[in-house]
Amino acid sequence: MEPGLSLIKQHLTTLNIPAAAGILDELLLEAQKKDLTCQEFLYQLVAHEVNTREKRRLEKQLKWAAFPEYKTLETFDVREQRSLSQKQLNQLKELHWLEQAYNLLLLGPPGVGKSHLATGLGIEAVRRGYKVHFTGMEELVGLLKTQVITRSSRTRIKRLTTSDLVIIDDLMFMAIDRQEANLFFQLINKLYGQTSLIITSNKGPEEWGEILGDPAITTAILDRILHKSEVLALTGESYRLKHRQTIFGPSQPDILKTHKE
Ligand code: ADP
Ligand code: MG
Numbered sequence: 001m002e003p004g005l006s007l008i009k010q011h012l013t014t015l016n017i018p019a020a021a022g023i024l025d026e027l028l029l030e031a032q033k034k035d036l037t038c039q040e041f042l043y044q045l046v047a048h049e050v051n052t053r054e055k056r057r058l059e060k061q062l063k064w065a066a067f068p069e070y071k072t073l074e075t076f077d078v079r080e081q082r083s084l085s086q087k088q089l090n091q092l093k094e095l096h097w098l099e100q101a102y103n104l105l106l107l108g109p110p111g112v113g114k115s116h117l118a119t120g121l122g123i124e125a126v127r128r129g130y131k132v133h134f135t136g137m138e139e140l141v142g143l144l145k146t147q148v149i150t151r152s153s154r155t156r157i158k159r160l161t162t163s164d165l166v167i168i169d170d171l172m173f174m175a176i177d178r179q180e181a182n183l184f185f186q187l188i189n190k191l192y193g194q195t196s197l198i199i200t201s202n203k204g205p206e207e208w209g210e211i212l213g214d215p216a217i218t219t220a221i222l223d224r225i226l227h228k229s230e231v232l233a234l235t236g237e238s239y240r241l242k243h244r245q246t247i248f249g250p251s252q253p254d255i256l257k258t259h260k261e
Helices: 005-014 020-034 036-065 086-094 115-128 138-144 151-163 178-191 205-212 216-228 255-260
Strands: 105-109 132-136 164-168 196-201 227-233
Touching: 005 020, 020 216, 036 086, 036 115, 086 115, 105 115, 105 216, 115 132, 115 164, 115 196, 132 138, 138 151, 138 164, 138 178, 151 178, 178 216, 205 216, 205 227
Parallel strands: 105 196, 105 227, 132 164, 164 196
Antiparallel strands: none
């Protein structure tokens, strides 16, 4: 006697294969209609489970990573960024630097695509199964200062320290005091050697000392960040400014020029 469909589904669920159980009816009908072989049918059933799991994993890891925006490398137009070639971008996308625990420093003025590139590389890393966590420098300092008293800060710091890749956006954007610099150093020290960093900043490392205020701590931080690192200096006009929407049509006078007059 042929086993009942409900029993098969029950077994699939017991074996922790719920997506396959969910699609079984539909797939059986399709198999009959299209005259699929047993092997084809079985493949489709198993592939559905695998794809569903992968999709869930991706969603979960993207949430965990806390990217402020979903900006991928596919939407990063390399022709807009003269200091980066398509070949270099492809190399970055391969993520060998991440495998070898290299850090990336993305430097350049506002609007040239530092955060977009950092997020795009982060999303690529998540797709390849790496654990990634994104934070802004200002937010990070807040987390470091409140970790002793706030559980949610401790959770975020834990995520940072258990990631394969940590993205720190807008480093040294604001001046931080000696105690904060110390906490930051402790974090960098903990991550050093086991986690890759992507750091974006509109100031070069030579200027970080000034903003940190303490040359000794700055040197110690720089030492660890720059030891195994690749620096990418992005240049050009702000993408936002270049592609901004204006209230006048293209034939109308430029709003900025009008402003200057
Ligand atoms: P930055 O972090 O350097 O200040 P962002 O990464 O925030 O700059 O970029 C500003 C805006 O311009 C974002 O919306 C970003 O998606 C877009 N942008 C910048 N560079 C590019 C590019 N090369 N291709 C596509 N979009 C870009
Ligand atoms: Mg930015």
